[in-house]
Amino acid sequence: MQDRLHATERGIVTAQMGISVDTCLNLLKWTDLCDPMRVSDLEVLVAAALTVDAKEIHVPLRKSEFRQSKYRNLFRSEVERLGETDKILFKSILGPSHRPLYEQERALKKALILYQWISATPTKEIEQAHQIFSGAIKKMGEEFSWLIEAISTLAKAEGWPEPVIKKMELLGQRIAFGVDAKGVELAKMRIRGLGRGYISRLVQNGFDNPNALGEVPIDDLEKIIPQELAHRIARKFSRSVAPVAVARPAESLPTKSVQREIQESVNKAVLFVDQKHPGTVEYRGKSVKLTSKQFWLLSALAESPGKCVPYNTIYEKVWGNDVLVEMQQISYHKAQLLKKIQKTAPKAEVKSLITPVSGEGMVLNLRPEEIVRGRKESAPKIT
Numbered sequence: 001m002q003d004r005l006h007a008t009e010r011g012i013v014t015a016q017m018g019i020s021v022d023t024c025l026n027l028l029k030w031t032d033l034c035d036p037m038r039v040s041d042l043e044v045l046v047a048a049a050l051t052v053d054a055k056e057i058h059v060p061l062r063k064s065e066f067r068q069s070k071y072r073n074l075f076r077s078e079v080e081r082l083g084e085t086d087k088i089l090f091k092s093i094l095g096p097s098h099r100p101l102y103e104q105e106r107a108l109k110k111a112l113i114l115y116q117w118i119s120a121t122p123t124k125e126i127e128q129a130h131q132i133f134s135g136a137i138k139k140m141g142e143e144f145s146w147l148i149e150a151i152s153t154l155a156k157a158e159g160w161p162e163p164v165i166k167k168m169e170l171l172g173q174r175i176a177f178g179v180d181a182k183g184v185e186l187a188k189m190r191i192r193g194l195g196r197g198y199i200s201r202l203v204q205n206g207f208d209n210p211n212a213l214g215e216v217p218i219d220d221l222e223k224i225i226p227q228e229l230a231h232r233i234a235r236k237f238s239r240s241v242a243p244v245a246v247a248r249p250a251e252s253l254p255t256k257s258v259q260r261e262i263q264e265s266v267n268k269a270v271l272f273v274d275q276k277h278p279g280t281v282e283y284r285g286k287s288v289k290l291t292s293k294q295f296w297l298l299s300a301l302a303e304s305p306g307k308c309v310p311y312n313t314i315y316e317k318v319w320g321n322d323v324l325v326e327m328q329q330i331s332y333h334k335a336q337l338l339k340k341i342q343k344t345a346p347k348a349e350v351k352s353l354i355t356p357v358s359g360e361g362m363v364l365n366l367r368p369e370e371i372v373r374g375r376k377e378s379a380p381k382i383t
Helices: 007-018 021-033 041-050 063-067 070-082 089-096 102-117 123-130 132-158 162-177 180-187 196-204 210-215 219-220 225-238 257-268 292-300 311-319 327-343 345-351
Strands: 271-273 279-282 287-288 308-310 354-357 361-364 371-373
Touching: 021 041, 021 089, 021 132, 041 070, 041 089, 041 102, 041 132, 041 162, 063 070, 070 089, 070 102, 102 123, 102 132, 123 132, 132 162, 162 180, 180 196, 180 371, 210 287, 271 292, 271 361, 279 292, 292 311, 292 327, 292 361, 292 371, 308 311, 311 327, 311 361, 327 345, 327 354, 361 371
Parallel strands: 271 371
Antiparallel strands: 271 279, 279 287, 308 361, 354 361
């Protein structure tokens, strides 16, 4: 009778989760050496980051960061703060006989970024500290959540206590959303615009679950988060929301002299930009379709024609305060913007329409009277 091969539970987990054999072996070695009841979020993240599969998740490590052992030092400080210097995994990294290795330093960078990602640390602060965009962090978090799920499944197969397994499963969800434990239920609602920053604000104010959020008065919500988002949340719970009333001053028809000035301004205008209709501008009477970033870049410059608009102002108006932006992105959007306008006007004219000021900002080379910001319309006729 032929011998039959029987798949072990470890092998089944490896196949089901799609992790490599080397990753499985590394994680099993860690589970054998650590105390399940003392496992911390940082320890799980580091164990995951040191696997072969995590090595494929790209996060750049600068030469200066490696030479200065930036992340090893940050890691040491956090381990000491947590009182976990006695853990075998951490001792294997921080022991005096261990010289820094490039891939190990890069693994620590990934683990520490994600460790901050699941805290209340503002996104912009994380981006600036590690020179990485929030989109890249989110993608890394999603990929790591799969590894954390594999760890929790292996730990379950090894007979770890159920509360520890639940904690690791929750950690996988947290790094996917970028929130602390109390923010997971709100993140699961997937309300447009409700990002990790606003979730943190709601949690800090005691609204850490859908039931609590569904009961809070709209007026109280508007004190914590933007009005539009507060109304979106209210609609999620099928609450009737009264439209926001905007007081408008009584309008009066302009005099004939003012009418002529308005009409002359319209006639002279080269560029029409209406923020109420983002995505389209008019240049020399011809409509130009733009992407959102291109439109808001041009709109920001049009607010101060002929003057240098600082890069910080452009960052804020185009990307907001919560995103780190590289100079190449602004240059790219400017080039694409001008390319679209070139289809409606002479190339030589458009080429000099927007000029950069080295290290300072950008200038829209139009006179104020050549720009109309708002609806393009003729002056009302006086009867």
